[in-house]
Amino acid sequence: MLRQPILLLARSEGLKKLVSTMPVSSGIVTSYVPGETTASAVEATATLEADGLKVTLDFLGEDTLDTEQADHTVQAYLDLLQQLAAQGLTRGAEVSVKLSAIGQAIPETGDKIALENARTICRAARNAGTTVTLDMEDHTTTDRTLAALRELRKDFPETGAVLQAYLHRTEADCRALAYEGSRVRLCKGAYKEPESVAFQDRLDVDKSYVRCLKVLLAGDGYPMIATHDPRMVEIASSLASRYGRAQGTYEYQMLYGIRPEEQKRLAAGGERMRVYVPYGQEWYGYLMRRLAERPQNLSFFVKSLISKK
Numbered sequence: 001m002l003r004q005p006i007l008l009l010a011r012s013e014g015l016k017k018l019v020s021t022m023p024v025s026s027g028i029v030t031s032y033v034p035g036e037t038t039a040s041a042v043e044a045t046a047t048l049e050a051d052g053l054k055v056t057l058d059f060l061g062e063d064t065l066d067t068e069q070a071d072h073t074v075q076a077y078l079d080l081l082q083q084l085a086a087q088g089l090t091r092g093a094e095v096s097v098k099l100s101a102i103g104q105a106i107p108e109t110g111d112k113i114a115l116e117n118a119r120t121i122c123r124a125a126r127n128a129g130t131t132v133t134l135d136m137e138d139h140t141t142t143d144r145t146l147a148a149l150r151e152l153r154k155d156f157p158e159t160g161a162v163l164q165a166y167l168h169r170t171e172a173d174c175r176a177l178a179y180e181g182s183r184v185r186l187c188k189g190a191y192k193e194p195e196s197v198a199f200q201d202r203l204d205v206d207k208s209y210v211r212c213l214k215v216l217l218a219g220d221g222y223p224m225i226a227t228h229d230p231r232m233v234e235i236a237s238s239l240a241s242r243y244g245r246a247q248g249t250y251e252y253q254m255l256y257g258i259r260p261e262e263q264k265r266l267a268a269g270g271e272r273m274r275v276y277v278p279y280g281q282e283w284y285g286y287l288m289r290r291l292a293e294r295p296q297n298l299s300f301f302v303k304s305l306i307s308k309k
C-alpha cells in the first residue's frame with residue numbers, strides 16, 4: 001500500500017539530494033549495493049561464486065540523456081567484463097543492461113544509439129565468454145526493448161530479456177519468447193504503472209506470474225525465475241517437476257542482499273541460483289525501488305538518514 005507513495009516521494013529532488021549524500025558504506029546502501037566501483041563488483045562476484053552462486057551484474061545508471069553519459073556506461077561494462085575475465089569469473093557471471101542507461105531515452109536517435117551500444121557490450125561479453133540480459137523498464141519502453149532484443153539476437157542469440165508479470169501483455173510475450181535458446185527472466189515488475197496496462201492488485205500480479213511461469217517452463221526456452229516470493233519459488237519448483245524440467249534447464253534469480261540464506265539453500269539443493277548485483281554511483285533510484293517494495297525497511301532507512309553513517 002505504501003509502494004506508490006514511496007515511489008512518488010522518491011522523485012523529490014530534495015530527498016534525492018539528502019539521500020545521495022549518504023556514504024555508500026552506509027548500512028542501508030551496502031545491504032543492497034556492494035559498492036560504487038568495478039573492483040567492488042568484481043569482489044562481490046568472487047565472494048558469491050565461492051558460495052556456489054551465479055551472478056549477473058548491473059552498472060547503475062538511469063536517465064541517460066546524452067551520448068557522453070551513454071559512452072561512459074558502455075565503457076564501465078567493458079571494463080567490468082575485462083576484469084571479470086581476467087579473474088576467471090565469467091563462467092558464472094553475466095551482465096544485465098538497461099537500454100535507458102546506454103542511450104534509449106535520447107530524443108529521436110535514442111533507439112539506434114542504444115542498439116549500437118548494446119551490440120558493443122554483447123560483443124565484449126561474448127569475447128569474455130559470457131552473455132547479456134536486457135533489463136525491462138517502464139511500459140512505454142517494452143516494445144522498443146523487445147525490438148532491440150530481436151535485432152541483437154540475430155548476431156548474439158544468447159542475449160536474454162526480462163518480462164514483467166504485472167503487465168497485461170506479458171503472458172502473450174512469454175508465448176512469443178518460449179522457444180529454444182531463448183533466455184527469459186520473469187519478474188513481477190518494479191515500476192508504477194497505470195491500470196490500463198498493468199494489474200494493480202498483488203493477487204492478480206501473482207496469478208499472472210504463475211500463468212507466465214507455466215508458459216515458460218512448458219516451453220522450449222531457458223526460464224530465469226526472478227522472485228523472492230516463497231510461494232512463487234515453491235510453485236515454480238512443482239511446475240518444473242510437472243513439465244519434466246531437470247535442474248539447470250532453468251534458474252532462480254534474486255537480488256543482492258535479499259534473502260541470502262534462501263539463495264544459498266536453493267544452490268545447495270542443486271538449483272542454479274543467480275544473484276543480481278547492482279553497483280555504481282547511481283544507486284539512489286535502485287535503493288528507492290527496493291524500499292518501496294519493502295516498507296518494513298523504512299525505519300532502518302530513516303535511522304540511517306538521521307545518523308548519516
Ligand SMILES: Cc1cc2nc3c(=O)[nH]c(=O)nc-3n(C[C@H](O)[C@H](O)[C@H](O)COP(=O)(O)OP(=O)(O)OC[C@H]3O[C@@H](n4cnc5c(N)ncnc54)[C@H](O)[C@@H]3O)c2cc1C
Pocket residue numbers: 134135136137162164185187188189190191226227228229230253254255258259275276293294
Ligand atoms: C534478478 C532480478 C531482476 C529483476 N529485474 C527487473 C527488471 O528488469 N525490471 C523490473 O521491472 N523489475 C525487475 N526486478 C524486480 C521485480 O520486478 C520485483 O520488483 C522484485 O523482485 C520484488 O518482487 P518479488 O517477486 O520478490 O515479490 P514481492 O511481491 O515484492 O514479495 C513477495 C514476498 O517475497 C518475500 N520478500 C520480498 N522482498 C523481500 C525482502 N527484501 N526480504 C525478505 N523477503 C522478501 C516476502 O515474503 C514477500 O511477501 C528484478 C528482480 C530480480 C530478483
